[in-house]
Amino acid sequence: MSWRDDPFARPDADAVTPRALRVLEVVTSIPLGRVMSYGDIAAHLGGCGPRQVAKVMAAHGDEVPWWRVLRADGRCAPEVRDRQLAHLRREGVEVSASGRVNMTAARHTPEE
DNA sequence: ATAATGACGTCGG
DNA sequence: TCCGACGCCATTA
Numbered sequence: 001m002s003w004r005d006d007p008f009a010r011p012d013a014d015a016v017t018p019r020a021l022r023v024l025e026v027v028t029s030i031p032l033g034r035v036m037s038y039g040d041i042a043a044h045l046g047g048c049g050p051r052q053v054a055k056v057m058a059a060h061g062d063e064v065p066w067w068r069v070l071r072a073d074g075r076c077a078p079e080v081r082d083r084q085l086a087h088l089r090r091e092g093v094e095v096s097a098s099g100r101v102n103m104t105a106a107r108h109t110p111e112e
Numbered sequence: 113a114t115a116a117t118g119a120c121g122t123c124g125g
Numbered sequence: 126t127c128c129g130a131c132g133c134c135a136t137t138a
Binding site: 017019020042047048051052055056060109 | 126133134135136
Binding site for chain 1: 117118119120121122
């Protein structure tokens with residue numbers, strides 16, 4: 001189930017910009033138990049910065065495994081911190097007592 | 113066209 | 126660790 005094959009997709013669902021779609025694709029590609037930072041995704045796509053990625057997540061995050069995307073320092077965006085940590089711990093991601101993810105251990109790097 | 117926005121990143125104090 | 130300042134840049138208003 002995803003934003004792509006939603007049978008109830010409204011006509012303007014195509015109004016989602018191509019770049020936004022790329023972002024969502026990358027997020028969808030993150031394996032269970034691994035994470036990527038907004039900056040990681042931006043760098044992987046090229047031609048855009050972390051803030052564009054953040055904006056896409058704010059608008060369409062609920063259609064993808066959004067909890068696998070967090071800040072470069074391993075902390076979660078405050079807006080979703082609790083729910084996100086719950087998801088991550090459930091997937092076996094290493095989270096410190098202060099709610100900080102060990103990026104070195106959990107970071108996913110897409111090939112190519 | 114111009115300006116504001118955003119679940120960010122990096123650096124300096 | 127906690128700010129604030131600045132860079133970032135496609136998308137929206």
